Amino acid sequence: MQSSLQSKKKKMKKSSRDMESNLPEHDNRPCFYKIIQVNHKASNSLIIPPHFVTTHLPKRMPSEAVLKGPSGDCWNITVCQQKGNTIMQHGWQQFYQDHSLGDNEFLLFRHNGNMCFDVQIFYKSGCERKIVSITRTHRDSIVEIKEEEIDFSKIGETEPQVQTSGKGKRKSTAEKNSPSSSRKQSRPPAARKSKGNLSKAAEDFTSKFPHFKHCLTRANVEKPFLLAIPCSFVKANLPQARREFTFSTSKQKSWKVTYIYSEINKVFSKGWRGFAIDNKLKMGDSCVFELVAPQKMRVHIFPH
DNA sequence: CAGGGATACGACTACCTGCG
């Protein structure tokens, strides 16, 4: 008991060290923040806090500002005066859309001088967004992929190699436990054991985009049609809030799929059913889910 | 280094709600 407490303390110390290491050192640049409220106004323009304008911006303010996103790409924004406020207008909408800003997300604007701002984006949980925009780089990459246009059906024809899980060095709990576990018996044996059965093509798949691989289970392709998302992927790349994603495959078609975030489950639900049916997904098929943009998922299907 | 406890995560079921 005590040992587990100690390990927890160690983990906490480690995570706090990690957090500290991410903090900018002695950043004295003037800054202001904005919390995004999803509405028509927020997506069209952004008011720069008047106090920030008077204290940090030149009186003869240029009519253009530059926002440098977390990706390093820049957006040119028109700055104008409206009803006594200084607002970012033309160009802001593009920045807003490219970053798919969501409700209660937090933006930190650091002024580098010359109306140039570094922008950091944080989820409402307080964690910084790392994957943030369809930047030029990303757009280029998407184009690259389109140009390559891999023929997935051909890849699927390659002999699917069933990967022996072999991860656990020790005896699994299942082996240790008696086979008469009531819960275990209540489930069809085929419903499990899907893990580690990714096809060779799926195993070999690599991408410059964040992605996760998944071998489809019964629950993915039959009622209740849910697709669980690995927590590690959620933590690293997805918002801690419900979002509508656009799923696409190599066949120039897209589906709207709702991503549901809760303390217990992180799943794709609404819309996934349609996607699974339209693509004739079956238990045992391997899929790679590639996050090519904040709310755009490209799905590579490798038939079993 | 092996064994075992603790824990995180994935898979699944059950149940509720809303809508046609």
Place this chain on the structure above:
DNA sequence: CGCAGGTAGTCGTATCCCTG
């Protein structure tokens, strides 16, 4: 009423990490 969507909870498995 049936179906689809959404949520909460349970259980099994994999993995981490401590101990001997």
